[in-house]
Amino acid sequence: MSDKTWVDDLEIKDLTEAQARAELARLARVLREANTAYHTHDSPEISDADYDALKARNADIEARFPALKRADSPSDQVGAAPAEGFAKVRHSIRMLSLGNAFEDADITEFDARIRRYLGLAEEAALAYTSEPKIDGLSLSLRYEGGQLVQAATRGDGEVGENVTANARTIADIPERLEGAPEVLEVRGEVYMSHADFESLNTRQAERGAKTFANPRNAAAGSLRQLDSSITAARPLRFFAYGWGEVSAPLSDTQLGAIERLAGLGFSTNPLTTLCDGPAALLAHYAEIEQARATLGYDIDGVVYKVDDLALQARLGFRSTTPRWAIAHKFPAELAWTRLEAIDIQVGRTGALSPVARLTPVTVGGVVVSNATLHNEDYIAGRSATGEVIRGGKDIRVGDWVQVYRAGDVIPKVADVDLSKRPEGAEPYVFPTSCPDCGSDAVREEGDAVRRCMGGLVCPAQAVEKLKHFVSRAAFDIEGLGAKQVEQFYRDGWIAEPADIFTLQERYGRGLQQLKNREGWGEKSATNLFEAIEEKRKIPFGRLLFALGIRHVGEQASNLIARNYGRWEEFTAAMDGAAGFDGPEWERLLGIDGVGEVLARSLVGAFAEDNERASIDRLVKHLEVEEAARPDSSGSPVAGKTVVFTGSLEKMTRAEAKARAEALGAKVSGSVSARTDLLVAGPGAGSKAKKAADLGIETMDEDEWLALIGDV
Numbered sequence: 001m002s003d004k005t006w007v008d009d010l011e012i013k014d015l016t017e018a019q020a021r022a023e024l025a026r027l028a029r030v031l032r033e034a035n036t037a038y039h040t041h042d043s044p045e046i047s048d049a050d051y052d053a054l055k056a057r058n059a060d061i062e063a064r065f066p067a068l069k070r071a072d073s074p075s076d077q078v079g080a081a082p083a084e085g086f087a088k089v090r091h092s093i094r095m096l097s098l099g100n101a102f103e104d105a106d107i108t109e110f111d112a113r114i115r116r117y118l119g120l121a122e123e124a125a126l127a128y129t130s131e132p133k134i135d136g137l138s139l140s141l142r143y144e145g146g147q148l149v150q151a152a153t154r155g156d157g158e159v160g161e162n163v164t165a166n167a168r169t170i171a172d173i174p175e176r177l178e179g180a181p182e183v184l185e186v187r188g189e190v191y192m193s194h195a196d197f198e199s200l201n202t203r204q205a206e207r208g209a210k211t212f213a214n215p216r217n218a219a220a221g222s223l224r225q226l227d228s229s230i231t232a233a234r235p236l237r238f239f240a241y242g243w244g245e246v247s248a249p250l251s252d253t254q255l256g257a258i259e260r261l262a263g264l265g266f267s268t269n270p271l272t273t274l275c276d277g278p279a280a281l282l283a284h285y286a287e288i289e290q291a292r293a294t295l296g297y298d299i300d301g302v303v304y305k306v307d308d309l310a311l312q313a314r315l316g317f318r319s320t321t322p323r324w325a326i327a328h329k330f331p332a333e334l335a336w337t338r339l340e341a342i343d344i345q346v347g348r349t350g351a352l353s354p355v356a357r358l359t360p361v362t363v364g365g366v367v368v369s370n371a372t373l374h375n376e377d378y379i380a381g382r383s384a385t386g387e388v389i390r391g392g393k394d395i396r397v398g399d400w401v402q403v404y405r406a407g408d409v410i411p412k413v414a415d416v417d418l419s420k421r422p423e424g425a426e427p428y429v430f431p432t433s434c435p436d437c438g439s440d441a442v443r444e445e446g447d448a449v450r451r452c453m454g455g456l457v458c459p460a461q462a463v464e465k466l467k468h469f470v471s472r473a474a475f476d477i478e479g480l481g482a483k484q485v486e487q488f489y490r491d492g493w494i495a496e497p498a499d500i501f502t503l504q505e506r507y508g509r510g511l512q513q514l515k516n517r518e519g520w521g522e523k524s525a526t527n528l529f530e531a532i533e534e535k536r537k538i539p540f541g542r543l544l545f546a547l548g549i550r551h552v553g554e555q556a557s558n559l560i561a562r563n564y565g566r567w568e569e570f571t572a573a574m575d576g577a578a579g580f581d582g583p584e585w586e587r588l589l590g591i592d593g594v595g596e597v598l599a600r601s602l603v604g605a606f607a608e609d610n611e612r613a614s615i616d617r618l619v620k621h622l623e624v625e626e627a628a629r630p631d632s633s634g635s636p637v638a639g640k641t642v643v644f645t646g647s648l649e650k651m652t653r654a655e656a657k658a659r660a661e662a663l664g665a666k667v668s669g670s671v672s673a674r675t676d677l678l679v680a681g682p683g684a685g686s687k688a689k690k691a692a693d694l695g696i697e698t699m700d701e702d703e704w705l706a707l708i709g710d711v
């Protein structure tokens, strides 16, 4: 392709229709080949300028002959989401995250908490493994009969992306295992070494391609490639640190299981060590921190895990993290830079958030140009409760400020150097009206945040609500991200979530209107409408979360969905609770995990006329799936209300409660006519009597364990 024969000299205005068709076919092929050369072989065959010229020519011909635009037109591939994404994979066992600890005291508390939960005395032995926390991305590898059959990213923990073809290209990942259990899911971290990261970035820079901010981004970008030959050309590595589904136990200890994985051919981290308690954990942490700079790959802390797997099983999980493990993170990274401006962003609940615009600075390998300033008190040098912070120093535009970031957390402005304050720098005056819609911005008693009172009339709130609505944990509509939502909102195509579901009806006829918009082609428009259609059927919990009601997060939404089951039952209950009293209000507050703040916000949102009308308009277009407890299928106690009383001997009260809840039961502290079952240990008193009076089934601890299959 060195003679540039692909750059045709025929002027577009002179092309006949037949010539134009042939030229579009040729351009599609040439551009596809150029892409493959660039991505697959890391050796582009044409310059970026030539590539751009070809794309421009293609677009100009399409503009003159719109009817000739090809289904695989290169125009549709510009900066758009990939035409087809990865297939989704539901994890047979959820991929969870880890709780974080930062201080030594957090580790002593971690150990104490576990002992309390298990009812272990202080002197009883309790061993932990300690190992580096690799800063990459987690991957689950499923082997059946010793053969790698599937590799999936974590995704939202329940559903990840199928990256099997890509995982097969990673040298550390065995294709076949000898002597493995019939089913074995190996979990670990994909990462890139510092040396490989540097040379990848050098190669990228040499050919004018995008460079990566850090090895983690490079690893993620390389694994999540639709074309596995690109992944193959990227030097990825894998450390195994855990497992998901297994048909036979790997060992009875964490360390034993890791050794078994190493025996099967996986790379495991050589710094993994057994420690006999918090003091040994902290000593190992210090050792790893020392070694950090020489490891040759990024780590962001140390992970501690209870070694005894039977105890791990007893400890189980909180909603998203295991009780038996914790990540002890390294301190955040710091840098100084200039504060150029303070901008105010308006969030979906109307919160005015001050954002620091900074002279770009590298903090721990990442270029930071924005950081959060939290709220007006923080800028003024006060905490939300009025105490002095930073010695009372306020933050002013022009100041020299210290920025810190820890892991993926949004960077923060931590400190200010008064000796470098420019002369004439004025204290920052926080706005009392919304910078977007001009409505009053009010700070309510006890709230650290000032909020725009504009509600749905505030464009910033409406757009943020829409962005939240389409986000990954909410409706997750492929092809409809933050950018597209902003575009549609700006042009008046979408004002509220319901409008998304009438988009095709209003603008899709013959695809003409959408496909003629900038950034949209026939294929992307069709894909978008299909993606929207797919989401008309939506789980109850996702719908509730997507509404973006203040204090109603993902966990809470799922919890509420499971409690009410059907959307109609739930909305009727919200109507019943509208006065913040009565049985429906009590029922909501009675859900373990729902506090008063959340309950008020939720009921308030459904009682507010405009908001409710907007929700009802949306739901008309949807089929809301009934929520069921996923973990409790087949559980003999699902949906039952259980009360524990007296002393339990085989488990602590906390453990009994958590176990029962995991099986779908509701645990209550008092016996009433709604109680289904009383588990009574020795010394049970008035509760046992009341249960007998009410004719409630009563059993002892052993019978309970037999019932739930724990003996």
Ligand code: IVH
Pocket (backbone or CB within 6 Å): 095, 096, 097, 098, 131, 132, 133, 134, 135, 136, 137, 138, 189, 241, 242, 303, 322, 325, 327
């Ligand atoms: S154990 C049940 N061990 O950290 C959770 N995770 O912040 C089991 N990670 O999602 C995770 N190194 O991607 C574990 N040695 C290690 C790890 C590790 C890195 C990642 C993993 C996890 C994230 C949680």
